[in-house]
Amino acid sequence: MTPQPGSAGDVLTLISAGSATTRSDLARLTGLARSTISQRVDALIERGLVEETESGESTGGRPPRQLRLHTEDHAFAGVDLGATHCRVALMDISGNVLAECEDSLLIGEGPEKVLAHVDERLDQLLGRAGRPRKALRAVGIGVPGPVEFATGRPNNPPIMPGWNDYPIPDYFEGVEVLVDNDVNVMALGEHRGAFSGAKHLLFVKVGTGIGCGIMAEGKLHRGAQGSAGDIGHIRVSGHEDAGCRCGNSACLEAVAGGAAIARRLTELGLPAESGADVVALVQAGNTQALRLVREAGRLIGEVLASLVNFFNPEVIVIGGALSRVHEHLLAGIRETVYRRSLPLATHHLSITPSRTGINAAALGAGILAIEHYLSPDNINRIVNA
Amino acid sequence: MTPQPGSAGDVLTLISAGSATTRSDLARLTGLARSTISQRVDALIERGLVEETESGESTGGRPPRQLRLHTEDHAFAGVDLGATHCRVALMDISGNVLAECEDSLLIGEGPEKVLAHVDERLDQLLGRAGRPRKALRAVGIGVPGPVEFATGRPNNPPIMPGWNDYPIPDYFEGVEVLVDNDVNVMALGEHRGAFSGAKHLLFVKVGTGIGCGIMAEGKLHRGAQGSAGDIGHIRVSGHEDAGCRCGNSACLEAVAGGAAIARRLTELGLPAESGADVVALVQAGNTQALRLVREAGRLIGEVLASLVNFFNPEVIVIGGALSRVHEHLLAGIRETVYRRSLPLATHHLSITPSRTGINAAALGAGILAIEHYLSPDNINRIVNA
DNA sequence: GCGCTTTGTTCGATTTTCGGCGGAAGTTGG
DNA sequence: CCAACTTCCGCCGAAAATCGAACAAAGCGC
Numbered sequence: 001m002t003p004q005p006g007s008a009g010d011v012l013t014l015i016s017a018g019s020a021t022t023r024s025d026l027a028r029l030t031g032l033a034r035s036t037i038s039q040r041v042d043a044l045i046e047r048g049l050v051e052e053t054e055s056g057e058s059t060g061g062r063p064p065r066q067l068r069l070h071t072e073d074h075a076f077a078g079v080d081l082g083a084t085h086c087r088v089a090l091m092d093i094s095g096n097v098l099a100e101c102e103d104s105l106l107i108g109e110g111p112e113k114v115l116a117h118v119d120e121r122l123d124q125l126l127g128r129a130g131r132p133r134k135a136l137r138a139v140g141i142g143v144p145g146p147v148e149f150a151t152g153r154p155n156n157p158p159i160m161p162g163w164n165d166y167p168i169p170d171y172f173e174g175v176e177v178l179v180d181n182d183v184n185v186m187a188l189g190e191h192r193g194a195f196s197g198a199k200h201l202l203f204v205k206v207g208t209g210i211g212c213g214i215m216a217e218g219k220l221h222r223g224a225q226g227s228a229g230d231i232g233h234i235r236v237s238g239h240e241d242a243g244c245r246c247g248n249s250a251c252l253e254a255v256a257g258g259a260a261i262a263r264r265l266t267e268l269g270l271p272a273e274s275g276a277d278v279v280a281l282v283q284a285g286n287t288q289a290l291r292l293v294r295e296a297g298r299l300i301g302e303v304l305a306s307l308v309n310f311f312n313p314e315v316i317v318i319g320g321a322l323s324r325v326h327e328h329l330l331a332g333i334r335e336t337v338y339r340r341s342l343p344l345a346t347h348h349l350s351i352t353p354s355r356t357g358i359n360a361a362a363l364g365a366g367i368l369a370i371e372h373y374l375s376p377d378n379i380n381r382i383v384n385a
Numbered sequence: 386m387t388p389q390p391g392s393a394g395d396v397l398t399l400i401s402a403g404s405a406t407t408r409s410d411l412a413r414l415t416g417l418a419r420s421t422i423s424q425r426v427d428a429l430i431e432r433g434l435v436e437e438t439e440s441g442e443s444t445g446g447r448p449p450r451q452l453r454l455h456t457e458d459h460a461f462a463g464v465d466l467g468a469t470h471c472r473v474a475l476m477d478i479s480g481n482v483l484a485e486c487e488d489s490l491l492i493g494e495g496p497e498k499v500l501a502h503v504d505e506r507l508d509q510l511l512g513r514a515g516r517p518r519k520a521l522r523a524v525g526i527g528v529p530g531p532v533e534f535a536t537g538r539p540n541n542p543p544i545m546p547g548w549n550d551y552p553i554p555d556y557f558e559g560v561e562v563l564v565d566n567d568v569n570v571m572a573l574g575e576h577r578g579a580f581s582g583a584k585h586l587l588f589v590k591v592g593t594g595i596g597c598g599i600m601a602e603g604k605l606h607r608g609a610q611g612s613a614g615d616i617g618h619i620r621v622s623g624h625e626d627a628g629c630r631c632g633n634s635a636c637l638e639a640v641a642g643g644a645a646i647a648r649r650l651t652e653l654g655l656p657a658e659s660g661a662d663v664v665a666l667v668q669a670g671n672t673q674a675l676r677l678v679r680e681a682g683r684l685i686g687e688v689l690a691s692l693v694n695f696f697n698p699e700v701i702v703i704g705g706a707l708s709r710v711h712e713h714l715l716a717g718i719r720e721t722v723y724r725r726s727l728p729l730a731t732h733h734l735s736i737t738p739s740r741t742g743i744n745a746a747a748l749g750a751g752i753l754a755i756e757h758y759l760s761p762d763n764i765n766r767i768v769n770a
Numbered sequence: 771g772c773g774c775t776t777t778g779t780t781c782g783a784t785t786t787t788c789g790g791c792g793g794a795a796g797t798t799g800g
Numbered sequence: 801c802c803a804a805c806t807t808c809c810g811c812c813g814a815a816a817a818t819c820g821a822a823c824a825a826a827g828c829g830c
Contacts, residue, residue: 011823012507024808033788038809055795062795146729156729198611212695216601223697224585227729234691239621248725304690306619309696310597312608340620340633344531344541344612417792418819423778440826446776447826 009376078366140365187213189364297332319354394761463751572598574749682717704739
């Protein structure tokens, strides 16, 4: 029922996390006998999950044979569906990108059209990487709206017309599909990529809207209805006049989101439509745009200050379109957070820009798929089959 | 190293959680053979952790022997240290209160004096319950300030002079001591008591100050520095004039805490010093006090609305001194939360008053101690010793 | 009373794990 | 270059854990 500790799955987890690269490491970490570990590793090699590489450095005796994930026979995909784009990354089992692509694609076209496009791209990327379709073990998809994670159905998403309650995984046959909110997969990717040491992390996406992915105890916190992290509609003080598409006013998103900044620039006589336009203006050195971005940072910082007191994360990562001008955004955020949060909570807090950049969501979605496949339960199932 | 699944500890966990009351249940839940389960149960009975009661209902065959925690040989204590009081509850292993007491005690007297008092009370309660000192397996202590949970040392607590970095567990000999923030143990107690079905719960204590305990995935979220849940110093809009003891202004606690309400009542010519005075005035039907409590509820609701969007809990429990007038407080909180949070997050959200009342902290601290003792790792250690 | 069902124990069989041994494969020092 | 030493790894018998079949116990229904 429950998996054995030191089971094949646990052993593989240690290998994949990089905690152990040799049989000796595994024996030390699990507490099992060396012979038992050898047996486990043999089973994993047999199943094509692990491979041996050249011997490593000797520490005075026979050098240990290095172990690593066998990257040839499996493939995973991460899909980033945005309001107007689609990115797909094909990855091997250790998270390396084999091939990727990016298209304009309107999510409003509805699930059938969009998913057909994704499916086509998957085949193309598999072809480019020279792997057969059946090598594809799992696909992660990040979508711009709330999702019931267990079933992969969007839950009243505001900007995905036609997708409500659509069972996305059912569209794909013969492959496991995991669907999550885009900020969640971005948080996951960022955590596993650059901040795996942090137990508690917030990933804040500042684009057209504003959202937040939450890592608690190293795992995604999705909340009771899967709507956790929806910080775009938290109220900020002093902006009661700013109406929001959600029906309320003074929402963070309505005053500090990319769309809001663009609108205010337009009012100032600087035509801008989207977050990208704002970024362009800032990069062109426009001081009005710069000022507004910094001011947006302060407003976001005000909300984050509350969340820092509440959640006490170790790291806050700022991503999304506007993070391309992160110096200015971060300046505003840091200024406010460090002023308004408690010293105990901010003392070891670091606020940094995203390291994964434009591909954050696709990579994170791929990692979601890989981690699902590598979960001890699943591996034990495969090995004992 | 890692405990076996279906180990004695896991078996005991199932029994203590009430998930299994017979050997058959255990076999079904763990997937182990009946004979293996019998062996485990025998070991647990041998160690005095489990006992058999009368046979249960037959379902057409031989009636199963019921199993339950053996409540005689162990005792646990929960201690609630407040700014001006000390409550101690002595409990058996299944969480029933054997004896309890309450005193006035100034925490400012310093750790030695206060802990000596606690130790004395422990002996008294053990005497009353007729259990020897060595029956006491673990003690949980809730203190009014941040604590480094792993070491049991208060971390710059604002209202505990002389306690900073004091290693509380070292004061007690021969018994394990766990120290946590008071709101954390209250959240734990409330969750285990009345809302064990909820995965994500917030416990909000509204007393002199305002704090929040966070249960995520059924476990306490303490944050990176153990300061999570410190919502008393989140800024609320429109009260820039209200200075707070933390040095900032417009903190939630400075405008909606019991002390703040009392001060405003005093300004209105109604002498009040503490949250208790406010409660008394409300209970006496004073409309000014009632209005201020309701207004405080709105302000707290404003902050909670943000946290609901961010954290998406299933339940918010309101406790602390002011919850004794919870109708008025809750009205204000509900009004604001349901207006300012997203529908998806509030749809299944319930906001309710505490069920454990005045003893919440002592009971929660006791549960902290019991759960520590009953943790699979610890039980396996005991059984295999 | 007698068959049926479910529970719990006993005990030999099976599977899993351990740990010692020896060979493999390197380093170090003379 | 060789001998001594260290570490790694597979092999295999011993030990331990677990299983499962058989049987006894205990109630129900007819």
